[in-house]
Amino acid sequence: MDPRFMWETLGKLVEGVPLLFQLVTVSLAIGFVLAVLVALARLSPLAPLSRAAAGYVFFFRGTPLLVQVFLIYYGLSQFPEIRASFLWPFLRQPYWCAILAFTLNTAAYGSEIIRGGIQSVPWGQIEAGRAAGMSGWLLMRRITLPIALRQALPAYGNEMILMVKATSLASIITLMEVTGIAHKIISETYRAVEVFVVAGSIYLLINFLLTRAVKQVEWWLSPHLRDAPGAAVKEEAALVH
């Protein structure tokens, strides 16, 4: 272990962080919207819709992300029809292939998390909403989804962490994010241990910040689980009297 070499390595690896951030944020943002839609489709009373959603989730949860990245990048480009289509300007670029693979993958996992959240909304809350005259989309928007998302947040935070780590697979389709750069430095220096220790620390730090952020959001979203300001004081006062 050579601290000076590790410091130099850190400087080079950090250059991959912006790409990592882009991959994570873009695929999580699109993936989240898709996940909500898929979860709603999965719970839809329309059988074909529900089955299509279930099939999609089955496929993307049941196959390794590595295989999905390969199939989307190297697989699709094998078809001349695709190379001639309007999609090619996007699929030609490794960046968009990675975004596509990551988005479809995270949406599949996310949809199951959100479905669980929706199904865990207490029946009483929905009944109360119905009693207040809400139904359909309004009920979903005002009552079900907010509660469901709050319930799903801890599990979804997990998925976000997995996504950060999954970006390391982008290096196999020539994208130079942190792991890609790490491989390159190793190929130049053959010092695998030091480089991977630094690369691992970068992921660790990013995920540390991410878990803090998710915790903070959880705290904001659950004021009802905390005591009201001054509550403890009042209780104590009541006991004294």
Next chain:
Amino acid sequence: MQQRLIAVVAGLALAATAGAAEAKDWKKVKIATEGAYEPWNFTNAQGKLEGFEVDLANDLCKRMKVECEIVAQDWDGIIPSLTAGKYDVIIAGMSITAKRKEVIDFSVPYAQTPAMLAVLKSSPLAKIPTDKNYDLDKNKAEAEKQVEKLKAALKGKVIGAQVSTTHANFLEAYFKGIVDIRTYKTTEQHDLDLTAGRIDGAYASIGYWKPLLAKPAGKDLVTVGPTFTGGPFGAGVGAGIRKADADLKKMFDGAITAAAKDGTVKKLSMKWFKFDITPEQ
């Protein structure tokens, strides 16, 4: 001071005798190859390792009277795994370069294959005229003039190479900022992207392109421009051996020299490459 020097010398002598004692122990040698660099070494449809280097390794082992086991190892971890002792020798189309020599030792070269650019037949780059070989060490000025010409032709293009190869290093050294360099885990992957039109060209050795272009998989490809040796491409292809195993290196040096002299290397290279890649002795 003198005492210390004596101690060091004594230590070295001890190490040397230890090494010599070990020399007799080389009955079994574990050889690593990549298994994804046809026709050098590749995994056939039955899942078995095949190729020029597999044949050569078996021949060398027979000459050295040792029992050999050949295993496949991913290219990007092939040197760290050697130094970590997972196997004893690398025979995987590896060029002997100064950078690699800092970490491991090499046998004498058993092959010499210049580097070449391949492009799609339909690409405008296919018009670059083919040229002779230029050595980046022996006639540097002339070779670099050729590089300058290529720079003008390839400006703004996307060029691929396998990661941690002399070809990737060559691109980094001469074309950084001029072309968009993409690095791939295997050569098969840059071929897929080349035929798909994602990249405009790819650098690999002539020993890789020639056989590929003769096959249906390479029917859309053509090699262009001059070929290069020396400089980042090093001094030919050799067997990688740990620095500590000087005795093993000696065994391989002897066997390779003998195999080159009696025409075995030529015979095998005609079988796999259809041309002679025996290095100049």
